[in-house]
Amino acid sequence: MSDYRIEKIQRQISIVLANGTRLEGDVFLRPVSRYRSRPEEPMDMLNDSEPFFVLMRHGEAVLIPKASVARAETSVPEEDEPNVASLGVPVEVTLLDGTVCGGSIFLETRFDRPRLLDFLNSYSLRFLPLVDARQVLLVNTQTIAHVREVA
Secondary structure (H helix, E strand, O other): OOOOOOOOEEEEEEEEEOOOOEEEEEEEEOOOOOOOOOOOOHHHHHHOOOOEEEEEEOOEEEEEEHHHEEEEEEEOOHHHOOOHHHHOEEEEEEEOOOOEEEEEEOOOOOOOOOOHHHHHHHOOOOEEEEEOOOEEEEEEHHHEEEEEEOO
């Protein structure tokens, strides 16, 4: 065994596979994200280019292909907690299996293309985050049947 170890942070997550199976456990995240100067989030890990990730369940490592994950649920990062969901566009996302998910999407669009449609058409990552006051729901874009903005 090598003395070389890469520091990781464990974070609790609940995933639902495309077949409906729910798995709960911990994922391993980097203490500093590749893209920001703060710890990596489950969304970063699920949207990176690696096709598999490790889910620790009951002391056992389970290797999960990201393509088989329909959605994942995790807590809102502590620094983002104060009323974060009220800042986005409230939506209702219906998945191919009929599940309806609600939350807010934070549009990162050009000023000349500010619509939800523009954002979704330009969104290129595998998992779309929906945020509410309690959790972040990461929805696999390949499992979305339709999206509607709600008031």
